[in-house]
């Protein structure tokens with residue numbers, strides 16, 4: 001499948017490499033077509049890797065991943081062009097993090113979330129919140145001593161969630177479906193638990209698993 005990724009940071013590049021390793025063609029998008037991170041990633045990932053602007057990547061992808069800085073969400077989607085997402089599954093990895101107060105907080109919270117904000121920006125697309133509760137280096141086939149962690153997702157469209165669940169299986173993740181996209185507000189709030197636990201341990205390479213009776 002053709003995958004467009006908006007974002008050239010640790011998440012965009014890690015997921016991009018994961019998609020290439022599982023047989024997809026990937027275009028990374030940035031504010032400018034000559035982004036240095038995208039060029040380095042492309043050089044490491046062979047013929048199925050390409051790069052362009054946010055709009056190029058959104059148009060290229062049959063499925064689109066949004067992996068931009070939380071406070072840049074609306075700007076990145078505006079640059080990508082809302083029409084380029086019509087009818088597509090969109091994986092939302094964004095956390096609206098706010099470190100300005102000296103402790104980790106969310107700039108969107110309470111009765112809203114970045115996931116719901118993205119869905120309002122893209123009414124013709126099917127947003128699925130995923131990958132936001134784990135560090136980028138564990139996103140593809142996490143190898144942890146306690147076994148595979150769980151990926152919690154949320155979204156309003158069953159077919160889009162089925163597509164993301166299949167991708168997650170390829171990426172080495174069992175999926176827990178939390179239901180409608182409103183649950184993105186709890187997935188994003190949950191990230192605060194993850195950030196504080198990682199800060200306490202001094203290591204970001206940890207992930208959540210639900211233990212069942």
Ligand SMILES: NC(=O)c1ccc[n+]([C@@H]2O[C@H](COP(=O)([O-])OP(=O)(O)OC[C@H]3O[C@@H](n4cnc5c(N)ncnc54)[C@H](OP(=O)(O)O)[C@@H]3O)[C@@H](O)[C@H]2O)c1
Pocket residue numbers: 006007008009010011012029030031032035066067068069070072075076093094095096097131132133134135136137
């Ligand atoms: N890092 C992690 O382990 C991790 C884990 C889970 C979730 N997340 C979330 O995933 C998202 C991506 O995180 P990241 O760590 O890969 O990188 P990031 O530094 O949060 O975001 C990088 C991307 O944001 C874009 N960007 C920055 N300012 C912008 C602006 N003013 N207008 C438009 N675009 C702008 C950059 O565009 P250019 O390419 O043009 O520079 C770049 O592509 C974030 O929302 C983060 O909270 C991160």
